[in-house]
Amino acid sequence: MCAIVGVYGNDNAARIASIALFAMQHRGQEATGISSSCNGKIHTIKNRGLVSEVFTDEALKVLAGNMAIGHNRYSTAGGDSILDAQPVFAKYKLGEISIVHNGNLINKDEVRNDLIDKGAIYQTGMDTENLIHLIAKNSKDRLRDRIKEALERTIGAYCFIVQSRSKQFVIRDKYGIRPLSLGKLNSGGYIVASETCAFDLVDAEFIRDVRPGEMLIFDEHKDEPESIQLYEPEYRPCAFEYVYFARPDSVIDNKNVYRTRENMGRTLAKNDQNSPIQADMVVPVPDSGVPAALGYSAQSGIPFEYGIIRNHYVGRTFIEPTQEMRNLKVRMKLSPMKSLIKGKSLLVIDDSIVRGTTSKRIVKMLKDAGAKEVHFRVASPEIKYPCYYGIDTPTQEELISYRMTKEEICKYIEADSLEYLTVEDLVNSIGNDRNYALESFNGDYFVK
Numbered sequence: 001m002c003a004i005v006g007v008y009g010n011d012n013a014a015r016i017a018s019i020a021l022f023a024m025q026h027r028g029q030e031a032t033g034i035s036s037s038c039n040g041k042i043h044t045i046k047n048r049g050l051v052s053e054v055f056t057d058e059a060l061k062v063l064a065g066n067m068a069i070g071h072n073r074y075s076t077a078g079g080d081s082i083l084d085a086q087p088v089f090a091k092y093k094l095g096e097i098s099i100v101h102n103g104n105l106i107n108k109d110e111v112r113n114d115l116i117d118k119g120a121i122y123q124t125g126m127d128t129e130n131l132i133h134l135i136a137k138n139s140k141d142r143l144r145d146r147i148k149e150a151l152e153r154t155i156g157a158y159c160f161i162v163q164s165r166s167k168q169f170v171i172r173d174k175y176g177i178r179p180l181s182l183g184k185l186n187s188g189g190y191i192v193a194s195e196t197c198a199f200d201l202v203d204a205e206f207i208r209d210v211r212p213g214e215m216l217i218f219d220e221h222k223d224e225p226e227s228i229q230l231y232e233p234e235y236r237p238c239a240f241e242y243v244y245f246a247r248p249d250s251v252i253d254n255k256n257v258y259r260t261r262e263n264m265g266r267t268l269a270k271n272d273q274n275s276p277i278q279a280d281m282v283v284p285v286p287d288s289g290v291p292a293a294l295g296y297s298a299q300s301g302i303p304f305e306y307g308i309i310r311n312h313y314v315g316r317t318f319i320e321p322t323q324e325m326r327n328l329k330v331r332m333k334l335s336p337m338k339s340l341i342k343g344k345s346l347l348v349i350d351d352s353i354v355r356g357t358t359s360k361r362i363v364k365m366l367k368d369a370g371a372k373e374v375h376f377r378v379a380s381p382e383i384k385y386p387c388y389y390g391i392d393t394p395t396q397e398e399l400i401s402y403r404m405t406k407e408e409i410c411k412y413i414e415a416d417s418l419e420y421l422t423v424e425d426l427v428n429s430i431g432n433d434r435n436y437a438l439e440s441f442n443g444d445y446f447v448k
Contacts, residue, residue, distance in 0.1 A: 001245055001390050002086075002102040003027035003072040004180075005198060006161040008168050008218040008225075009189030014063035017070040018055040020191065020198035025051055026247055027102075027194060028074035031085035035098035038065030040165045042096045046071075046085040066189070067168060067218070069161045071100040083124045087163075092136035094143055095165050101128040102194055103157035103178050104390045106447060111153055131160065144169065144217060148230060156447060157238075157389035159210075161192065168218040174231035175447060176212030177238050177389050177437050179252045182225070183207055190218060190225060195250040209253060236446060239426060239436040240391060243380045244288050244351045255431055258291050263429035264379035265295025265349060267421060272300065277375050277417065279347035283307035285362060286334070292379035293349035307341045307348075307366070308334050334362065342370030352380045353409065353420075356400035360413040367414070376415040381423045382406070385443040 003024035007013040014036045021032055032054050033046025043063055047054045051072065071086035087098040105111075108127035111134070116122065120133045134150035135143070143164055157177035162169040170192050172180050183191045183204035191204050199206055210216060213231030237253050238245075248258035282304045284293030297304035311333050346366060353359050363374045382401035396402045400409055410418035421429070423441050430436065439445050 001027055001074045001178075002100075003070075003194045003198075004100040004102045004159060004161055004192075005070045005194070006068070006100075006163070006168050006170060006192040006218075007185070007189060008067045008191075009220075010185055010187060011066050012187070013066050013068035013189070014055075014070075015060050016185065016187075016191065016202050017068040018051060018060060019202050020193050021055075021070045021072050022051045023198040023201045024072055024193065024195055024247075027245065028072035031073040031082065032071065033073075033085050033087050033100075034063055034068055034070040035087040035089060035100075035163055036063035036065040036068040037098075037163060037165050040095075042089060042098050042163065042165060044087055044089050044098060046082070046087065048082060048085070067163065069098060069100050069163045069168065071102075084126050086126070086128060088124065088126065088128050088132055090132045090136065092132075094146075097132065097135065097143075098163045099128060099131055100161050101126075101131070102159045102180075102390065103173070104388060105130065105154055105156035105158060106388050107153075107155040127156075130154070131162075135162075143167070144215075144228075147171070147215070151230065159194065166220060168216075170210060170216040170218075170225075171230070172210045172212055172214055174213035174234050175236040175437070176209075176233065177236060177447075179237070179241055179246065179250075180210040181206060181208070182210055182216065192216070195246055195252075197247040197250040200249070206251070236435055236437040238389065239430060239438050240380075240387070240440060242430050243426070248291055253434065260430045261288075261291035261351070261379065262295035262298075264421060264426065265292030265297075266299040267295075267425045267429050268292065268349070268377045268379060268419065269296040269299035271419065271421075271425070272377075276300075277347055278345060279373075279375060280344040281305040281307060281341075282347045282349060283341070283366075285348060285350040286310040288351040289349045289379065292351065296347070296349055296377065302347060305337075305340060307337050307346060307371075308362070309337060310334055334365065336365050336369035336371075338369045341366060343372055345373040345375070346371050347375045347377060348415075349377050349379060351378070352383060353378055353400060353413075354383055355398055356404075356409060356412060359415075363413050363415050373416040374414075375417045376410070376413065376419075378418070378420045380421055381426055381441040382420050383440045385440055387440045388445065389437065389439065389447065391440065 138146040212233040
């Protein structure tokens with residue numbers, strides 16, 4: 001789920017990269033890093049913490065040059081060591097190289113063990129480092145050829161940006177599972193970023209999505225990026241980007257994320273028309289539940305109210321690495337509007353239920369504040385399977401919908417009723433013109 005960015009052909013490349021990473025802070029809050037290239041040398045600064053904490057004016061002065069790549073970390077592989085922050089830098093036969101990666105390589109252990117058997121020495125616990133070793137051990141004369149052959153041993157979900165001393169190589173896997181977009185900076189040069197919301201902040205014009213299976217090469221001798229189609233596309237964009245991950249003002253595959261979430265809420269309301277709930281208000285779980293709640297309210301005619309107030313100085317709870325920290329963040333982040341909800345029947349809209357602990361705390365918080373009833377509605381299907389393509393749900397036992405039926409979950413979270421979208425509902429809400437990555441909902445692990 002990490003955020004990546006690449007800036008090429010702009011004298012303020014690192015500063016622009018830092019602003020883009022700030023816009024995509026929601027995709028990772030554990031660590032951040034930037035590598036810039038200047039006069040044949042790559043300089044890297046990375047550390048734990050938020051973008052605004054790590055990239056001070058003093059830090060950005062070190063990162064000179066007209067090209068830079070950056071990363072916000074959300075861990076699905078590796079540990080919490082600073083060595084597991086990105087970009088990953090190395091020196092090899094052709095010079096210096098730095099890589100950022102969003103996704104998850106499902107054959108990482110097999111490749112890693114093989115490389116170690118052949119003498120490779122690993123510095124991190126990340127799957128990303130596999131690509132560094134595969135490139136370094138290759139004997140081809142051109143970096144692009146080394147990258148191509150390294151990718152032949154790379155299976156999974158990935159968006160890579162590889163930076164040498166003078167070029168950038170942008171690669172998206174043939175399924176296009178994780179998003180990646182190309183833009184043109186009005187101040188000169190190009191930008192590639194995980195989400196289009198980064199373009200607005202750096203004054204860039206969206207050109208297009210990087211195509212699944214495509215490699216873009218940015219070269220100082222060419223005015224436009226060179227495009228090479230490495231693999232025949234089998235497009236399967238991740239449906240969870242629309243449900244939760246992406247910022248609502250981003251556009252993924254020509255679909256506005258906000259509108260898709262609003263459609264999910266409308267569909268929930270249509271499903272409830274068969275047995276309408278006599279609720280006094282529709283209450284979103286902020287912030288990711290807001291568009292769906294607005295859609296539900298518009299479709300049902302039940303008034304929308306901010307019955308839960310969010311403290312915006314607390315980060316996203318789902319991407320916290322431990323359950324203890326997630327529980328603490330929920331208490332710090334959400335507060336009920338007691339005067340508004342006391343004695344009222346609430347229809348609460350959230351984007352998903354993963355482990356169930358957050359939903360249980362929200363229902364208890366609302367009832368402790370005086371709510372008469374809490375009817376819980378989820379703007380996605382039941383999550384029954386772990387994702388191996390970049391979401392941190394490593395074991396099936398962690399997923400409450402795997403262990404319990406809908407009725408058992410309703411009882412566990414102490415809601416008065418509970419309903420989800422079906423997989424078909426979700427696909428129709430996003431747009432049924434695509435074959436989406438839905439493995440969390442239906443167990444279809446299409447990357448073999």
